[in-house]
Amino acid sequence: MRFRAKIVDLACLNNFSRVINTISKLTKTCTLRLTVCKLYFILSDKVANGGASMWCELCQGNFFDEFQMEGVAAEHNEIYLELVPENLSRALKTAHSAKAVKIKLTNKHCPCLRVAVELPSLSSSSRIVTHDIPVGVIPRRIWNDFREPTMPDFDVSIYLPVLKIMKSVVERMKNLSNFIVIEANLSGEMNLKIETDLVSVTTHFKDLGNPPWASEEGCQSSAQGRNLESMAEACIDIKKLQQLLAGQQVNPTKALCNIVSKRIVHFILLHEDVSLQYFIPALA
Amino acid sequence: MFFQHYCWTAVSDPCHKEKELSLPCKLIVKAVLPVFRCANVLGRNVEKCSISTSPSDHHITFQLLCKHGVVKTYNLTFQECDPLQAVFAKHMCPNILKVHSRLLADVMIHFPTSQEEITLSVTPVKVCFKSYTEEDTDFSRTMVTEIHLSPEEFDYFQVGVDSEVTFCLKELRGLLAFSEATGVPVSIHFDRCGKPIAFSIEDVLLEASLILATLCEAQKEADSQERCCPQQWGSSETLPDKPSGDEPNSTDISKNPQRDGNAPTSPVAKQEVKSIPRVTGRDVTGRAGTPTAEAAGEATEAPYQKFHSLFFGAVSHKEKDATGHTFQSLATASDTEEDLGPLQSSPVL
Numbered sequence: 001m002r003f004r005a006k007i008v009d010l011a012c013l014n015n016f017s018r019v020i021n022t023i024s025k026l027t028k029t030c031t032l033r034l035t036v037c038k039l040y041f042i043l044s045d046k047v048a049n050g051g052a053s054m055w056c057e058l059c060q061g062n063f064f065d066e067f068q069m070e071g072v073a074a075e076h077n078e079i080y081l082e083l084v085p086e087n088l089s090r091a092l093k094t095a096h097s098a099k100a101v102k103i104k105l106t107n108k109h110c111p112c113l114r115v116a117v118e119l120p121s122l123s124s125s126s127r128i129v130t131h132d133i134p135v136g137v138i139p140r141r142i143w144n145d146f147r148e149p150t151m152p153d154f155d156v157s158i159y160l161p162v163l164k165i166m167k168s169v170v171e172r173m174k175n176l177s178n179f180i181v182i183e184a185n186l187s188g189e190m191n192l193k194i195e196t197d198l199v200s201v202t203t204h205f206k207d208l209g210n211p212p213w214a215s216e217e218g219c220q221s222s223a224q225g226r227n228l229e230s231m232a233e234a235c236i237d238i239k240k241l242q243q244l245l246a247g248q249q250v251n252p253t254k255a256l257c258n259i260v261s262k263r264i265v266h267f268i269l270l271h272e273d274v275s276l277q278y279f280i281p282a283l284a
Numbered sequence: 285m286f287f288q289h290y291c292w293t294a295v296s297d298p299c300h301k302e303k304e305l306s307l308p309c310k311l312i313v314k315a316v317l318p319v320f321r322c323a324n325v326l327g328r329n330v331e332k333c334s335i336s337t338s339p340s341d342h343h344i345t346f347q348l349l350c351k352h353g354v355v356k357t358y359n360l361t362f363q364e365c366d367p368l369q370a371v372f373a374k375h376m377c378p379n380i381l382k383v384h385s386r387l388l389a390d391v392m393i394h395f396p397t398s399q400e401e402i403t404l405s406v407t408p409v410k411v412c413f414k415s416y417t418e419e420d421t422d423f424s425r426t427m428v429t430e431i432h433l434s435p436e437e438f439d440y441f442q443v444g445v446d447s448e449v450t451f452c453l454k455e456l457r458g459l460l461a462f463s464e465a466t467g468v469p470v471s472i473h474f475d476r477c478g479k480p481i482a483f484s485i486e487d488v489l490l491e492a493s494l495i496l497a498t499l500c501e502a503q504k505e506a507d508s509q510e511r512c513c514p515q516q517w518g519s520s521e522t523l524p525d526k527p528s529g530d531e532p533n534s535t536d537i538s539k540n541p542q543r544d545g546n547a548p549t550s551p552v553a554k555q556e557v558k559s560i561p562r563v564t565g566r567d568v569t570g571r572a573g574t575p576t577a578e579a580a581g582e583a584t585e586a587p588y589q590k591f592h593s594l595f596f597g598a599v600s601h602k603e604k605d606a607t608g609h610t611f612q613s614l615a616t617a618s619d620t621e622e623d624l625g626p627l628q629s630s631p632v633l
Contacts, residue, residue, distance in 0.1 A: 123436030
């Protein structure tokens with residue numbers, strides 16, 4: 001198993017840092033899957049995560065100037081690592097002005113991702129900062145746990161409102177309640193509702209638009225023929241929603257969510273070179 | 285340089301043989317800060333600030349006489365204390381680095397704020413700071429950071445002996461913040477592991493030193509027993525009575541600060557003179573005729589017998605103030621230090 005990668009371009013580095021920051025806000029530990037063309041940050045829906053799961057996909061060519069990897073075996077040319085994204089985020093945090101950042105998988109005392117940042121200095125030789133981030137190698141026999149989640153058979157799919165506004169609404173609601181109800185219909189209307197003994201607050205969003213999913217076999221069947229005004233709703237943990245929104249540092253190109261009534265809410269955030277899917281299960 | 289008028293009256297205490305020339309006391313910094321907050325507001329409104337003490341009832345009074353006849357008075361209680369002095373001969377250190385505080389701050393920023401200790405390792409051709417993890421930590425969980433610098437980045441670089449010293453980063457951050465504010469370069473004096481490391485900044489106006497103990501492999505077992513304890517110094521008031529305190533050259537006095545102005549007879553080698561109450565011109569650190577006043581800081585107990593002593597000296601050119609505040613000469617016992625820090629809890633031979 002070998003992995004080496006290098007980033008030289010500052011814009012790519014900042015972009016990559018931003019992705020890592022977003023991931024680190026969503027979960028304490030996650031799985032990093034490396035393939036020849038792509039990197040995936042995966043969180044599978046174990047009970048420990050509160051049932052939430054995440055799938056984030058990056059095309060390595062968009063970030064790395066050099067990328068070499070050799071998987072566990074020829075026919076399984078992939079590497080699965082368990083890591084704490086906060087560590088990676090911290091290592092990259094102080095690399096704003098770096099000349100180059102190299103990432104390498106090493107195994108001195110234990111498997112580590114070694115991030116070496118070359119910083120400019122006043123003298124002729126650069127300053128080198130190395131961070132050894134401990135990782136766990138995930139054995140091939142449990143790779144199946146980390147497959148891409150399938151798109152759920154949703155009732156409603158709707159574009160999200162401007163994330164900044166949604167974030168500030170959710171943050172205030174978080175002070176009042178632990179759960180939030182998201183409901184939306186196929187007429188571009190979404191409501192965020194909380195209800196406690198003392199107070200209930202609803203924020204209404206209109207004219208959001210609904211993504212035109214091309215009909216595929218068997219998919220979206222529950223969405224077709226549905227009353228346009230009828231709301232699909234799900235009650236979810238407000239903290240998870242807040243973490244998702246707070247982690248977005250840049251406005252995504254597309255942001256939408258699919259709601260399966262009373263079951264799950266599936267968020268999709270698309271940037272130019274990164275796609276993030278986040279599933280929050282509905283609470284009873 | 286700071287004061288328009290500075291007056292100290294020595295109070296002779298009948299129960300002590302020698303006159304007490306100083307009032308060692310400590311104030312809680314958080315209590316003093318509000319007095320001088322908002323420097324620009326102060327600059328606009330305050331015409332005069334007067335600071336006075338009344339030792340009998342343990343008060344220091346800060347009075348800000350402002351415009352329009354407004355007078356703000358702050359009465360703060362102080363506690364008398366026996367200041368700790370780190371006994372340490374900077375000039376005897378084989379390794380000396382001098383660097384602008386900005387560089388050190390840029391280096392420390394790569395370590396997480398929760399990082400307790402770091403290791404500085406030097407050879408004549410390279411300098412490396414790395415995070416220190418105790419032997420029993422789970423390496424599969426801790427992130428380790430290392431920073432390599434070239435000697436050229438330092439304003440002054442002298443490495444007499446290859447060494448690797450581990451010290452408390454948290455304590456250093458405070459001094460770095462302070463030195464960045466003053467813009468003064470930081471000097472680092474150290475030796476092999478186990479011997480203390482000193483970070484100091486020196487300016488026309490002030491001098492500050494932070495002396496930290498460093499970890500030594502052999503010391504680790506002794507950690508739990510060795511504690512730096514202010515009580516060791518507690519007897520200093522009666523010190524001059526002790527026969528061991530009579531000879532300035534004796535290593536016995538290494539632990540005990542002399543209270544009166546026994547002029548150091550051999551300022552070189554063992555002694556680091558901080559202030560010379562009556563004798564002028566003999567100052568090992570090379571600033572002739574400039575007595576330094578110090579308010580000794582606190583030593584805190586910490587794991588691994590770590591301690592620090594932070595003292596500030598205001599350098600004043602006025603000779604007459606020399607009789608005022610004081611501190612005494614310190615003799616170092618660097619040859620008896622062995623692997624322990626300068627404050628030894630075991631009796632000196």
